[in-house]
Amino acid sequence: MSHxxxxxxxxxxxxxxxxxxxxxxxxxxxxxxxxxxxxxxYPPGTKLIIVHADDLGETHxxxxxxxxxxxxxxxxxxxxxxxxxxxxxxxEYAKSHPSADFGLHLTVTSERVYxxxxxxxxxxxxxxxxxxxxxxxxxxxxxxHIQPKEVEVELRAQIERALAMGVHPTHLDSxxxxxxxNGKELFDxxxxxxxxxxxxxxxxxxxxxxxxxxxxxxxxDDIVLDHTITIEPEVPxxxxxxxxISALKNLKPGVTEFVIHPGFDDEELRAATRERSTWGAAWxxxxxxxxxxxxxxxxxxxxxxxxxxxxxxxxxxxxx
Amino acid sequence: MSHxxxxxxxxxxxxxxxxxxxxxxxxxxxxxxxxxxxxxxYPPGTKLIIVHADDLGETHxxxxxxxxxxxxxxxxxxxxxxxxxxxxxxxEYAKSHPSADFGLHLTVTSERVYxxxxxxxxxxxxxxxxxxxxxxxxxxxxxxHIQPKEVEVELRAQIERALAMGVHPTHLDSxxxxxxxNGKELFDxxxxxxxxxxxxxxxxxxxxxxxxxxxxxxxxDDIVLDHTITIEPEVPxxxxxxxxISALKNLKPGVTEFVIHPGFDDEELRAATRERSTWGAAWxxxxxxxxxxxxxxxxxxxxxxxxxxxxxxxxxxxxx
Numbered sequence: 001m002s003h004x005x006x007x008x009x010x011x012x013x014x015x016x017x018x019x020x021x022x023x024x025x026x027x028x029x030x031x032x033x034x035x036x037x038x039x040x041x042y043p044p045g046t047k048l049i050i051v052h053a054d055d056l057g058e059t060h061x062x063x064x065x066x067x068x069x070x071x072x073x074x075x076x077x078x079x080x081x082x083x084x085x086x087x088x089x090x091x092e093y094a095k096s097h098p099s100a101d102f103g104l105h106l107t108v109t110s111e112r113v114y115x116x117x118x119x120x121x122x123x124x125x126x127x128x129x130x131x132x133x134x135x136x137x138x139x140x141x142x143x144x145h146i147q148p149k150e151v152e153v154e155l156r157a158q159i160e161r162a163l164a165m166g167v168h169p170t171h172l173d174s175x176x177x178x179x180x181x182n183g184k185e186l187f188d189x190x191x192x193x194x195x196x197x198x199x200x201x202x203x204x205x206x207x208x209x210x211x212x213x214x215x216x217x218x219x220x221d222d223i224v225l226d227h228t229i230t231i232e233p234e235v236p237x238x239x240x241x242x243x244x245i246s247a248l249k250n251l252k253p254g255v256t257e258f259v260i261h262p263g264f265d266d267e268e269l270r271a272a273t274r275e276r277s278t279w280g281a282a283w284x285x286x287x288x289x290x291x292x293x294x295x296x297x298x299x300x301x302x303x304x305x306x307x308x309x310x311x312x313x314x315x316x317x318x319x320x
Numbered sequence: 321m322s323h324x325x326x327x328x329x330x331x332x333x334x335x336x337x338x339x340x341x342x343x344x345x346x347x348x349x350x351x352x353x354x355x356x357x358x359x360x361x362y363p364p365g366t367k368l369i370i371v372h373a374d375d376l377g378e379t380h381x382x383x384x385x386x387x388x389x390x391x392x393x394x395x396x397x398x399x400x401x402x403x404x405x406x407x408x409x410x411x412e413y414a415k416s417h418p419s420a421d422f423g424l425h426l427t428v429t430s431e432r433v434y435x436x437x438x439x440x441x442x443x444x445x446x447x448x449x450x451x452x453x454x455x456x457x458x459x460x461x462x463x464x465h466i467q468p469k470e471v472e473v474e475l476r477a478q479i480e481r482a483l484a485m486g487v488h489p490t491h492l493d494s495x496x497x498x499x500x501x502n503g504k505e506l507f508d509x510x511x512x513x514x515x516x517x518x519x520x521x522x523x524x525x526x527x528x529x530x531x532x533x534x535x536x537x538x539x540x541d542d543i544v545l546d547h548t549i550t551i552e553p554e555v556p557x558x559x560x561x562x563x564x565i566s567a568l569k570n571l572k573p574g575v576t577e578f579v580i581h582p583g584f585d586d587e588e589l590r591a592a593t594r595e596r597s598t599w600g601a602a603w604x605x606x607x608x609x610x611x612x613x614x615x616x617x618x619x620x621x622x623x624x625x626x627x628x629x630x631x632x633x634x635x636x637x638x639x640x
Contacts, residue, residue: 060435060591085405088455089434089591114409115380120454122444133484134440135408164453268588271380271409 035226035254040316048308050225050257051291052202053078054105055175057087059115061269061281065262065288067093070100074291075262077309079103079173082158083110083117083136088165095166101309103171103202104162106155106190108146108178110136115272121157126150140178148185155193171310173202184213191217200314202257204228223317226254231287233278240286241295248299255308262288355546355574360636368628370545370577371611372522374425375495376400377407379435381589381601385582385608387413390420394611395582397629399425399493402478403437403456408485415486421629423491423522424482426475426510428466428498430456435592441477446470460498468505475513491630493522504533511537520634522577524548543637546574551607553598560606561615568619575628582608 037046053066057080067090069075080090082104094102108129110116116135119126123134128147131137140146162169172194174180179190180203194201204225208215218224229247231240247258263269263284273280290296300307357366373386377400387410389395400410402424414422428449430436436455439446443454448467451457460466482489492514494500499510500523514521524545528535538544549567551560567578583589583604593600610616620627 060588064587064591085435085437088436092434114412115405116408117405118438122442124442124444133481161453264587266588267384267584267586268380271384 036224036313037226037254040313040320045253047251047253047303047305048255049251049305050077050255050308050310050313051075052257052259053262054173054259055261055263056080056090056102056105057082057084059084059263059269059272060086060089061264061266061272062086062262062284063090063093065264065284066090069262069288069292072292074296075260076307077101077103077170079105079169079171080162080167081105081107081117081175082162083107083120085117091162091165091167094168098168101170101311102167103173103199103310104158104167104169105173105175106158106179107175108136108151108154109138109140109176111138111176112272113138113275119154119157120161121150121154126154129154140182146182146186148189151179151186152189152193155190159193159197169199170314171200171202172197180207180214181211184217187211187213188217191222200310200317204257221317223313225257227252227256228259229256230259237282237286241290241293244290245295245299248296248303248305251303251305255313260287260291262291264288356544356633357546357574360633360640365573367571367573367623367625368575369571369625370397370575370628370630370633371395372577372579373398373582374493374579375581375583376410376422376425377402377404379404379583379589379592380406380409381584381586381592382406382582382604383410383413385584385604386410389582389608389612390417392612394616395580396627397421397423397490399423399489399491400482400487401425401427401437401495402482403427403430403440405437411482411485411487414488418488419631421490421631422487423493423519423630424478424487424489425493425495426478426499427495428456428471428474429458429460429496431458431496432592433458433595439474439477440481441470441474446474449474460502466502466506468509471499471506472509472513475510479513479517489519490634491520491522492517500527500534501531504537507531507533508537511542520630520637524577541637543633545577547572547576548579549576550579557602557606561610561613564610565615565619568616568623568625571623571625575633580607580611582611584608 037048038044051074053069053075055062056066056078057063063086066075066078070078080087080102094100110118118135119129123130128145128150129136172190174190179186190201200223202225203214203218204227206227231243235243261279261284263281265281265285269281269284277283357368358364371394373389373395375382376386376398377383383406386395386398390398400407400422414420438455439449443450448465448470449456492510494510499506510521520543522545523534523538524547526547551563555563581599581604583601585601585605589601589604597603
């Protein structure tokens with residue numbers, strides 16, 4: 001039954017795939033039966049979700065869709081890619097909306113073909129992260145001899161640039177889960193940097209079985225979510241809403257992060273993602289459409305699902 | 321009368337302005353009366369133009385408009401910005417269209433606000449070119465203590481990346497004329513690099529009066545165009561076509577480069593250029609529209625204006 005909590009690679013381009021634990025009642029987690037919600041003092045059975053938009057800063061179409069969703073209340077948290085060209089746009093928005101729940105989507109790959117970005121740290125300080133043309137690797141083949149020390153230099157450079165540009169992140173997560181799924185050394189780098197900046201990182205208990213080093217490295221003060229829901233390439237476009245509705249109807253108690261990818265299916269995003277449809281322009285438009293629909297609002301109310309942000313989680317955890 | 325051949329700075333954002341010599345018959349050029357066309361062996365009075373699209377690679381909307389214009393034959397030459405995120409898209413196009421006339425638009429500034437890029441050379445090798453957040457300077461205030469040696473490192477890095485990605489440029493030019501108008505030292509860097517790679521650079525005789533170091537540094541084997549036409553912020557949108565028609569009707573003999581900025585007025589380009597209208601999305605759409613109009617084609621035939629590319633110029637010059 002471990003298929004429902006794997007973080008695995010799939011397809012032509014190696015991607016962290018996703019981990020939908022919520023449909024299944026069975027769990028082999030070698031962890032406490034208490035949910036994060038229980039530990040934060042919520043009544044037993046409380047269902048909380050973070051509706052989290054990923055990849056802000058990557059393109060304008062993603063920034064625009066995220067901002068519209070945040071302002072509509074259909075998304076309540078998001079994270080941004082500092083190395084990407086549109087980061088200044090979303091940084092400016094974050095600066096002028098200091099109560100919004102923005103994290104940093106720590107980025108060490110440049111996974112598209114026609115549109116690319118590079119490190120924030122000087123290229124000669126992070127050579128193992130860059131390809132022969134100076135961009136982040138398109139993919140990590142057998143980890144490409146990635147040097148953990150260089151990852152640390154790069155992560156710190158990304159956080160420092162964000163801070164310098166007026167962004168005060170509420171959390172950290174890892175673009176394509178690269179720093180989560182590639183072994184203890186890289187995860188420990190991310191965790192050390194997070195601790196230094198006193199920021200929570202997005203991890204959840206469902207990942208522990210396949211990646212036991214996560215649990216080994218995390219301490220009692222680290223926030224660990226209960227579940228993650230994210231849509232998979234196997235879901236056909238016409239089943240998009242069904243997938244999310246089913247996930248919400250079968251939601252388990254505790255704190256679940258919905259990792260979503262809203263974007264507008266326009267010229268820019270179509271061009272930027274045209275080499276494959278996974279996480280492409282139409283995919284992101286479908287995510288935007290579902291989470292901005294009345295259907296989503298209605299089911300939240302119907303299933304008594306509450307929204308929570310990373311900022312609220314951190315504040316509550318600090319008071320415990 | 322020197323206003324018609326100045327390269328000057330203007331407005332809140334310092335920009336190379338434009339140089340329209342064609343309307344005026346008077347010239348104080350301290351140079352040979354022979355045009356480049358004369359020297360290449362064309363019959364006296366021949367009028368040749370390069371219709372040159374600038375800023376390829378900067379955004380997808382600019383790439384798409386340039387490709388459409390090149391394929392329609394309304395533009396016959398273009399240059400690309402290697403440090404920009406959409407460079408891989410246009411590099412791929414250039415690689416698969418090896419006879420197209422693509423140069424490199426050497427770039428040492430990142431002049432927009434919400435969408436930015438940085439150096440190709442490692443940041444710690446070119447600190448004087450970068451701002452406090454690691455992007456190229458938005459503008460050069462009193463030249464910002466730009467170090468010519470660092471400019472040279474960066475220009476070579478841009479050319480090497482282009483070559484490594486399969487682009488074989490036919491010429492070099494300077495984004496925002498930064499390397500042309502900021503004194504002999506920077507121009508000499510550009511010229512030295514161009515000579516090393518055996519590439520012509522875009523200069524024209526009309527600039528010599530205001531920037532005498534150009535003529536001092538150029539040698540007898542360097543190609544020097546006769547004139548440049550480029551539209552100015554002072555031209556109101558409704559006079560766009562009139563400006564170009566008048567320029568074409570009053571074209572002087574010799575080789576004239578039309579420096580134009582086609583782009584599509586879409587979400588991406590509107591967002592990328594929204595802080596000011598100069599060289600913005602609507603501006604670029606107007607350029608696209610005029611040069612893709614029947615009006616343009618007709619006036620070329622009517623005025624007996626011939627098209628020429630940088631590749632053709634170089635080949636002809638080599639045979640002389």
